[in-house]
Amino acid sequence: MVEKQLNLSKNQKIIFDLIDKSPEPMKAYSILFNVQKKGIKAPLQVYRALDKLVEIGKIHKIESRNAFIACQNSSCQISKTTAFSICESCEKVTEIKDNKLAKYLTNFSDNTGMNYKKYNLEFFGLCKKCKRK
Amino acid sequence: MVEKQLNLSKNQKIIFDLIDKSPEPMKAYSILFNVQKKGIKAPLQVYRALDKLVEIGKIHKIESRNAFIACQNSSCQISKTTAFSICESCEKVTEIKDNKLAKYLTNFSDNTGMNYKKYNLEFFGLCKKCKRK
DNA sequence: CTTTTAAATGTTATATTATTACATAACGTT
């Protein structure tokens, strides 16, 4: 259970902390705006940190939203096999941790016999709150 | 087996035909470049047609690539439940048609009991050709 | 067949997302 955060560089730490505190996915330029007071001035500084954080599995990119959330799996072992639930009304995003689903998809092989070590799955619907309205 | 294409408007038809002929996913500005000779001059004209074509299931957006491919299911009934195989080397994209997979995901319910009518799944790996190299 | 409504188009401008290129600094080994 060793935290990887210790290895993060200055910019990476600043940006990870911001994303980690956010209750919702954050967009790159919103991140930029929020860290300008900490000396990060340029988009590229943000994108470089984001790239690295994605690479090491501390955050994930929600592809359909061009936004980033902190990984919810404390051990961060599934950074290449990701699944999310996205509310189409309030845009709330939750990372899905489901061993059966992960196993099913990791073992999935298509009609050519090919299988995959990496995938990204995004489910869409209405969250409980929004369903009531 | 009635083709929906009959209902397409002029711009939609031009753009669908182009994407449908392409062996690989096409990006919006590449589409724009290719249809300028047919009188479509502005990005918005492309994006509007793309939006509509996605909406009616004639094409799909590959979210991780910001690119579009024609639907491979002749009946186009699964436009809201999509799965793709993406080669990380040559970028070849194939739509996965697998009833078991579709059923599994459509019936999937997360730990809150919520389930979903819509999803997008993108698998990543190396295609047969690229694996040999 | 004409009125009405919805859908599609045309056009300009602009917003948002992301990368290229190049120079410098900090870090981890050996």
Added chain:
DNA sequence: AACGTTATGTAATAATATAACATTTAAAAG
């Protein structure tokens, strides 16, 4: 300390996508 690697700083620009507004076409209703 010298070396290679990773991270940073900065400016410019590329690539992706939408807002706002005017006009036209198509479909539906009367």
